Amino acid sequence: MFYKKVAVCLALGSVLLFNSLFALPAQGAVIDDLRQVAAAAAPETYQELAARLNSYTRIYRVEEGDTFEGIARRYQTEPELLAAMNYMEPEATLEPGQFLVLPYERERLYTVAAGDTLWAIARRFGTSVEDLAASNGIVDAKRLRPGTVLTVPAAGSVVTTTRPASRSLNPVSLFWPLFGSITSGFGWRDNEFHHGLDIAGRVGDYIRAAWSGIVTFSGWGNGIYGNMVKIDHGNGLETVYAHNSRNLVKSGEYVRAGEVIAEVGATGNATGPHLHFEVREKGRAVNPEGFLK
Numbered sequence: 001m002f003y004k005k006v007a008v009c010l011a012l013g014s015v016l017l018f019n020s021l022f023a024l025p026a027q028g029a030v031i032d033d034l035r036q037v038a039a040a041a042a043p044e045t046y047q048e049l050a051a052r053l054n055s056y057t058r059i060y061r062v063e064e065g066d067t068f069e070g071i072a073r074r075y076q077t078e079p080e081l082l083a084a085m086n087y088m089e090p091e092a093t094l095e096p097g098q099f100l101v102l103p104y105e106r107e108r109l110y111t112v113a114a115g116d117t118l119w120a121i122a123r124r125f126g127t128s129v130e131d132l133a134a135s136n137g138i139v140d141a142k143r144l145r146p147g148t149v150l151t152v153p154a155a156g157s158v159v160t161t162t163r164p165a166s167r168s169l170n171p172v173s174l175f176w177p178l179f180g181s182i183t184s185g186f187g188w189r190d191n192e193f194h195h196g197l198d199i200a201g202r203v204g205d206y207i208r209a210a211w212s213g214i215v216t217f218s219g220w221g222n223g224i225y226g227n228m229v230k231i232d233h234g235n236g237l238e239t240v241y242a243h244n245s246r247n248l249v250k251s252g253e254y255v256r257a258g259e260v261i262a263e264v265g266a267t268g269n270a271t272g273p274h275l276h277f278e279v280r281e282k283g284r285a286v287n288p289e290g291f292l293k
Helices: 002-021 034-040 043-052 068-074 079-085 118-125 129-135
Strands: 029-031 057-061 099-103 108-111 149-152 182-184 187-189 192-194 197-200 206-208 213-220 227-234 237-244 260-263 274-281 284-286
Touching: 029 034, 034 043, 034 057, 043 099, 068 079, 079 099, 108 118, 118 129, 118 149, 129 149, 227 260, 237 260
Parallel strands: none
Antiparallel strands: 029 057, 057 099, 108 149, 182 197, 187 192, 197 274, 206 260, 213 227, 227 237, 237 274, 274 284
């Protein structure tokens, strides 16, 4: 009887040690080691996921607040496709710790042609400008020469060689959040001071993060700004996106440069659909044109 108790204790200790060695990360992430899934999932769930894992799929662990739309945006795919791959509806509620199958593409090579821009290439391959620049060591996007062979990172891959935007860098560090004509610039406008740029757009046009950072606010600002998003880029630099018809990110979420964060609208005090874009240094509004490419 004594030896049986010892055997049981040793078995339990082995399980606990296995779980501690291969414990799942606290936040949602792509999982490459299936031992992490085996330590947390029921045997039938593990077998089903393992059978579906191949060179075109990956496993993702859901974190608090995840939705199909948010995950699809982060990994640059469609929420309907993601839901269908997991036999669910796009509006379904996801539970923290739940495992999903993600579509996955390996990196590709692309030869730059005349007239190509980093932004256009990133859009063509469904990746972010920041990831494309970091994967190829590009510091100045204006020096993209025809004939250069670029490595296009896989959709949803994580690039760690990012740089914070700040005035100490090249002043043209930020990307345009929306392509359109500037209908109102920075400075005095009649008897009031305009603290940003108004960029014309159509309702529903995508608004993109000018650089990577943490969303510090996403919601109704006030009767002037309407729906707005604020992103903290570090070093006292912040960008503001206002009059949105719909915000697509939440406070506390990390976004990458070029990632879609909202849709153009005319909420708040706006005469028509456009983006009001601000750049703030240590809380003070500065002219965005000094930071934009």
